[in-house]
Amino acid sequence: MEPAKLKLEDYRRYGRQMILPGLGLPGQSKLLNASVVVVGAGGLGCPALQYLAASGVGRIGIVDHDIVELSNLQRQVLHLEENIGKSKVFSAAEAIKKLNSTCRVDTHVCAIEAANAISVLSTYDVILDCSDNPPTRYLLSDTAVKLGKPLVSGAAQMFDGQLCTYNLDMGPDLGRGPCYRCLFPQPPAPELAGSCEETGIFGAVTGVVGTLQAMEAVKIIVGMRDPGPSMLLYSAMELSPFRNIKLRSRKRDCPACGIQGGRISDLDYVTFCGGPRPNWEERGL
Amino acid sequence: MEPAKLKLEDYRRYGRQMILPGLGLPGQSKLLNASVVVVGAGGLGCPALQYLAASGVGRIGIVDHDIVELSNLQRQVLHLEENIGKSKVFSAAEAIKKLNSTCRVDTHVCAIEAANAISVLSTYDVILDCSDNPPTRYLLSDTAVKLGKPLVSGAAQMFDGQLCTYNLDMGPDLGRGPCYRCLFPQPPAPELAGSCEETGIFGAVTGVVGTLQAMEAVKIIVGMRDPGPSMLLYSAMELSPFRNIKLRSRKRDCPACGIQGGRISDLDYVTFCGGPRPNWEERGL
Amino acid sequence: MPDSQPDSSHSDSNLSQNEPKIPLRVEFSGGLELLFSNQRSHRITLPSTVPHGDGTTKPTDITYLIDWLRRNLLKERAELFTDGATVRPGILVLVNDSDWELEGEGDYQLRPGDEIVFISTLHGG
């Protein structure tokens, strides 16, 4: 941390948050020196990227292999109509650089896979799971465990959302919190793991969860995140829409993060999760 | 409602939300035929506008008299660096038209005041309070009561947010829910009503609340909002960050919406709230 | 009373008037509600003790609740909800907003007014 690095313009840009108790100049310096990678520039990734860039995270990585389609625009608010047909990564990168040209934005136009996960993710401090399928979620969790980095995981479907930070450093005495596999040692039934194309998704639901993911990342970076394992559930149509859950600790027998961890290096994630899912786009939806 | 009006492109754009149970074609038709006005194109208004436009609200009004400044960009995510010095309304309108050119966007470059509130707000179905000061909040509530329209009110300060829908039609038997004045018959002490400049604000907090305001507006428009009066509190730094509160009914003796209502037509809102607040910008913050 | 008794025998309406009862709220989310008449929230009442092996009884626990839900409320595809005597992996069980692993899992003894939530992890984005 080198607080002296802040420029006069940074004080003007970030002044509203630098006067917050607990954040201040030290917190802003941490943000400017931090790096966050967002896997998935879709419904969750767009709002997360916006608020990470706005808050002054110094280096932001974006990973996605998709192109922008008209059907994305009801929720993926960084992508403009004029970018339909272009890479989501470049569309999102262009958008956040216009919000904050002082952020360094690294683009990874690729699908995240077992073969590239370590190399793509290893240079970042915090990983955001803004993906949309079970194999990627298991891969990101296993990789976060191997790299010893926190994974801020968001998910959304229909009018529901879930937010959880996995593998969070809880301090010297407590070690790390649970990983995704501690909670869900096996993937859901493919019948229940519908995609957004199949089950539908409302845009503002991804907006709420993705924005909360950015907030979580900031709390972790500046050291204001309570380390207790918890999950937030959001159900937009319920009268009381949020529910916060107290979660288990890391499981000693977890194949990924347990005392005999690292037993999953040669896993085929797609097969593990029940095979490839149908291409609903090609089926005309 | 004329469902036949949907174009093929609308089905492609909104398909992910049109397959949601309870929304469907009737819900999308209601959205496309609806009009929402957002008062304040700042930290709350930007995300609200994004998700209203993305979801296909047919006509969106934006009211603000400010210009974009560098200090806004840590939270007001529709405003690009290149628009610093320009009108917030035009900056926001330009941004959401690039997301969804099929929305009609009406611009009102003015401060909302007792003299113009009725004429500016009367042509919209739902009013969003994304403002940042007590006099405007009382004026918007009193005007929403006079016009018989729901007011989706968001507020944010430091790491906290509040969301409440006032004057909501609860159905033929129940009448309307409480107005802002039913809950807060008198303004807070000016000492506790600090502005964002004075007390600070974190960007993602306004992001969460503003996005939830868009979600509330959509629920009201499509008829999926539980009519019970409630308020949502958000405290970003708490381990359990959301709290939903069950609120009182409309107060029979409310000077705005009670049985002897309408007694506040010649109120000086600024004086009522303790006089003008200092211009912190000019004081160099 | 063996555990293989027909389903209806343990249901709400068959409880005797004098037997202590445990009213519960049960919720399903994350897609699990689709297996339960597409209804998220259910209010049920269970007896406070239930049969356990050779004529003995035990206090009603979550393991019993899971079996009761499978036999009485589940409308389709039991294999998506249960796996043997417990829930299918991939389903999180909550006892009054706490992960059931913190409460003894299936052995947690139900108390009147408890809220038990079953959620399937979501994947979309």
Add this chain to the structure above:
Amino acid sequence: MPDSQPDSSHSDSNLSQNEPKIPLRVEFSGGLELLFSNQRSHRITLPSTVPHGDGTTKPTDITYLIDWLRRNLLKERAELFTDGATVRPGILVLVNDSDWELEGEGDYQLRPGDEIVFISTLHGG
């Protein structure tokens, strides 16, 4: 015991061992916490009955709690918290997540474990 007794007489530590007590959680937010040592959450214990006029007593209610908070926890500027025997207009009082107007306002009789929240409306955006 008149109500004008010195502040400390009603505080936690002076309760006799045998007198029934009401443990409470009190929270302040929306800026009100600034008046209470900048601390949002407080755990306090009150006696279950309190003096009420000419030597009589009453069950402990929120009106008493407000006065107790003003005399014992408030650090500055009482006029920003109280107005006579109640809270200043502009402050919302919650009893276990319900608006106190639904619970009898100041007359609500406190029960062990209750959570009472005082919030000031926010204005920023």
